[in-house]
Amino acid sequence: MTKGLTARERLGEMVAVRDVHDVLVRYCRALDRADLARMETVYWPDGEDVHGIYVGRASEFVPFIISEITRYFTMCTHLVMNVDIKIDGDRAASESYLYSACRVRNGMAEEMLGSRYFGQLAATGLDADHETFVMAGRYLDRFERRDGEWRIKRRMVVSDWNACHPSNQILDEGMHKTLRPIGEWGSGDAAYANELALYGEKN
Amino acid sequence: MATTHTPATQTVSDADIEDLVARRDIYSVLTRYCRALDRADVDLMKSVYWPDGSDSHGVFDGNAAEFAEFIVREIQEWFEVTMHAIMNVHMEVDGDRAASETYLFAYHKVREEKAEEIFGSTYMKRFAGKGLDPAHHHFFFGGRYLDQFERRDGEWRIFRREVVMDWNENRPSNEILNEGMFATLRPLGERGPGDPVWGNTP
Numbered sequence: 001m002t003k004g005l006t007a008r009e010r011l012g013e014m015v016a017v018r019d020v021h022d023v024l025v026r027y028c029r030a031l032d033r034a035d036l037a038r039m040e041t042v043y044w045p046d047g048e049d050v051h052g053i054y055v056g057r058a059s060e061f062v063p064f065i066i067s068e069i070t071r072y073f074t075m076c077t078h079l080v081m082n083v084d085i086k087i088d089g090d091r092a093a094s095e096s097y098l099y100s101a102c103r104v105r106n107g108m109a110e111e112m113l114g115s116r117y118f119g120q121l122a123a124t125g126l127d128a129d130h131e132t133f134v135m136a137g138r139y140l141d142r143f144e145r146r147d148g149e150w151r152i153k154r155r156m157v158v159s160d161w162n163a164c165h166p167s168n169q170i171l172d173e174g175m176h177k178t179l180r181p182i183g184e185w186g187s188g189d190a191a192y193a194n195e196l197a198l199y200g201e202k203n
Numbered sequence: 204m205a206t207t208h209t210p211a212t213q214t215v216s217d218a219d220i221e222d223l224v225a226r227r228d229i230y231s232v233l234t235r236y237c238r239a240l241d242r243a244d245v246d247l248m249k250s251v252y253w254p255d256g257s258d259s260h261g262v263f264d265g266n267a268a269e270f271a272e273f274i275v276r277e278i279q280e281w282f283e284v285t286m287h288a289i290m291n292v293h294m295e296v297d298g299d300r301a302a303s304e305t306y307l308f309a310y311h312k313v314r315e316e317k318a319e320e321i322f323g324s325t326y327m328k329r330f331a332g333k334g335l336d337p338a339h340h341h342f343f344f345g346g347r348y349l350d351q352f353e354r355r356d357g358e359w360r361i362f363r364r365e366v367v368m369d370w371n372e373n374r375p376s377n378e379i380l381n382e383g384m385f386a387t388l389r390p391l392g393e394r395g396p397g398d399p400v401w402g403n404t405p
Contacts (some may be wrong), residue, residue, distance in 0.1 A: 004302035007220045014223055033367075052388035072384075081288040081308075082234045095238070095400050097288045106254055114382025135385075136310065137392060140403040158399060160241075160392040161284050161312055162385060163341065166378045 017088045019150045020143050024096055027152075028078040034185040034194075036066045043152045047190060050156040058152070070185055072112060076102040080139070092143040092150065097136075098157070099127060104131040113164055121166060136160050160182040218398045228351055228359045233305055237287040237363075243394040245275040252361045253353060259365045267361070279394065281321060284312040289348070295322060299350040301359070307366075309344040312376060322373055341377035345369045 023042060030039035043049070043058035047173040053068075056063050069076060077102045082097040109131045110118040121128035137159040165199075181190050192198060252258070252267035262277070263270050278285060291306035315338045319327050319396055321399035322340065330340070350362040379385045392398055 007217065007224045010224050010227075011220055014227055017227065050274060051338060051385060079288075082237050082289055084231065084234045084238070086405055091405040093403050094401060094404040097237075097286065099286075110383075112384050113379055114385070116382055117377075117379055135388070136402065137388075140399055142403070142405070156390075156399060156403075157388070158390055158392045159385075159388040160286050161341070162378055162380075162388075163374070164379055165374075 016092065016150065017085045017147070019122050020085050020087075020092050020094060021083060023143070023150055023152065024080050024094070024139070024141070026084060028080060029191070031069060031078055032076055033063065033187075033189050034066050034070050034182070035187070039066055041151070043155075046147065047151070047153050047155075049154075052157060052159065057157075061094045063092060072105060072108050073102045074105050075183065076100060090145040092141075092145075094139070094141045094143065096141070098139055099134065099136045101132060101134050103169070104133065106130070117164060126166045128166070130167040130169075131164065132169065133162060133164040135162045222296050225301065225359065226294055228383075229294060229296070229301055229303060230292060231294065232352070232359055232361060233289055233303070233348070233350075237289060238400070239271075240274065240278060240287055241285050241392075241394075242398055242400070243275050243279050245271055248275050250360070252364070253355065256360070256362045257364075258361075259363075261366060261368070267364070281317050282311045283314055284309040284310070284392070299354040301350075303348070303352065305348040305350070305361060307344070307346050307348055309312070309346075309352045310341060311344065312339065312341045314379070315339060326373055339378065340373060341376045341378075342371055342373040344371050 003008070026038065029035070030042060039062045043062065045059050047058035048056065049058050049061040051061065054064055077100065079099045080096040081099065083094060084096075085092055085094040104112050106129045109129050113131065113133070118128050118139045137157055140156040140158060141152050142154045143150050171182070183189055235247060236251045238244070239251060243277035248271040249268060252271065254268050258267050258270040259264060260270065260274070263273050275313070287307060287309045289305045289307055292303060294301060294303040295303075314323050318338075318340055346366060346368040348359050349365040349367060352359050353362040380391075390399055
C-alpha cells in the first residue's frame with residue numbers, strides 16, 4: 001500500500017485523510033441543517049453529482065438539494081461510517097457507508113414513497129402521513145486538492161437498502177419530552193453556537 | 204475547512220507518529236473486512252486475516268482462512284443484501300501488536316426461503332398473514348468486534364477476531380425500490396465486480 005515510506009513521510013498522507021474526512025462530515029452537517037452557504041464549500045464549482053434524484057453539475061445540485069430537503073422532510077440525519085480514503089498526490093478517492101433517517105413532511109408521503117405503499121398503509125388504518133424511512137448506501141467520491149484545499153470533484157450515491165415504517169416518534173410525553181434541545185434546520189440549531197468562532201459570544 | 208484558530212502547539216514525537224500510522228492502517232483493515240463481506244469478495248476477505256489467524260463468530264469458530272471461504276459463500280445464501288457499518292473504534296497499539304474494540308451495526312435482508320431457518324418459527328408465526336410484505340424481513344445486529352492484530356513485515360492484519368452480540372431487531376422489510384423517490388435512487392449496490400466501488404480510484 002504505502003510500504004517503504006517512513007512514518008514521518010506518511011504524516012502528509014494522514015493530514016490529507018483528515019481534511020478529506022472533514023469534507024465528508026461537512027456535507028452531512030450542511031444537509032441536515034439545510035445550510036446552503038456551507039454546502040457550497042463541499043464541491044468544486046465544476047464538480048458533479050450522481051445522486052439518483054439528481055444527476056449533473058454540483059453547482060446546480062447544491063441549491064436543488066437544500067431547497068428540496070426541507071420541502072420533503074421535517075428532519076433528517078445522515079451518518080457516514082466505514083470511511084475508506086485513498087490519497088494520490090492532489091487527488092483522492094473514498095467510499096463512505098451512509099445511513100440516513102428522514103422524517104417525511106405531512107402530505108409528502110405519497111410522493112416520496114409511492115402510491116402502492118401509501119395505499120396499503122392507509123388501508124391498515126395506520127397513519128400513512130407520519131413516516132420515517134431509512135435509506136442506506138454508500139458515497140463514492142473523488143476529491144481534488146486545489147491551492148491546498150480538498151473538495152469533492154465527483155460524487156456518486158449507491159443505494160444498498162431502505163426501510164419504510166410509520167413513525168413511532170414521541171416528542172411530548174414520557175422521557176422524550178425532557179430531551180431538549182431538538183435539532184433544527186438553519187442556524188438556530190445548537191451546533192452553530194458550539195462552533196469556536198461563536199462559542200465565546202454566546203456562552 | 205481550513206481552521207483559523209490557534210494551532211495545537213504540543214510537540215509530536217516519532218512514537219506519536221508511528222502510533223497514528225498504525226491506527227490508520229488498522230482502521231483500513233477493519234473497513235476492508237466490511238467491504239469484503241458486503242461485496243462478497245473472498246480474496247479480499249482472506250487479505251484481512253493472517254492465514255494462521257482465527258475467528259470466533261458464533262456461526263463459525265476456527266481458522267480464519269476457512270472462515271473467509273465459509274462466510275463469503277454463506278452470506279450470499281442467506282441474505283439478499285448486507286451492510287456492516289462500524290463505529291466507536293477503540294484501539295491500543297503496542298509495538299507489532301494491537302487490540303481493538305469496534306462497535307458494529309449490521310443490516311441483513313433475509314432471503315425469503317431462509318427466513319424460518321434464520322429467525323426461527325416463533326418469530327415467523329407472528330407474521331403469518333400480516334404485514335405489508337411478509338415474505339421479506341430484515342434484521343439489525345448490534346454488537347462489537349473484539350480483535351487482536353499483528354504486524355508482520357510492516358503489514359497489519361487480524362490474528363484473532365471475536366464477535367460479541369449486544370442486541371438484534373427483526374422486522375418486516377418494507378423496502379421500496381421501484382416507486383416514489385426510491386425509483387430514482389440508482390445505481391443499486393451489488394455483490395461482485397459489478398459494484399461501482401471497484402472503479403472508484405484516485
